[in-house]
Amino acid sequence: IHVIHLETLSELCGILKNEVLEDHVQNNAEQLGAFAAGVKQMLEDVQERLVYRTHIYIQTDITGYKPAPGDLAYPDKLVMMEQIAQSLKDEQKKVPSEASFSDVRLEETESNNLRKSGSTESLNTRPQTTIS
Incomplete structure (x- = not known):
């Protein structure tokens, strides 16, 4: 996953978790069992990327912030x-x-x-x- 925007990663986590896993997969668990495993792995990857990008953002934009005179x-x-x-x-x-x-x-x-x-x-x- 090469997405770097925190908002996009967060929205993607919400879509995978709420709309795909909870709405569709739970309603058809028997038919979509294999699909559920793939979506769960994808959700974990997106969550990991979100945590990583958040850490980078905190280091560069918050901890490393140098205010300009303005x-x-x-x-x-x-x-x-x-x-x-x-x-x-x-x-x-x-x-x-x-x-x-x-x-x-x-x-x-x-x-x-x-x-x-x-x-x-x-x-x-x-x-x-x-x-x-």
Whole structure:
């Protein structure tokens, strides 16, 4: 078994034990006796691999952990993230009210132009600007 991910190994153990052995093999023990022996051996192999990979993970990622400077500044990062979230929330409160006011103003101006001219010509004769 060459799987290295702990989650995958754990799920595989659960599937072999719960779904294959307990659900299918126990219900048909006489017919699946030889199959049960193979599945039990496979389950033991997966469990052994899971224990081994867990041991390696503990050695490399937990025992051998060396924090980076950014890891040690974690409380400061939380405060900074809260300040950013608050400033974004404050900006969002300001923007929608201004945008809705300008949208209403624009609609009023366009409808007044239509009433004055009686057609859409005034909307179509706007000066064109080019960017060079």
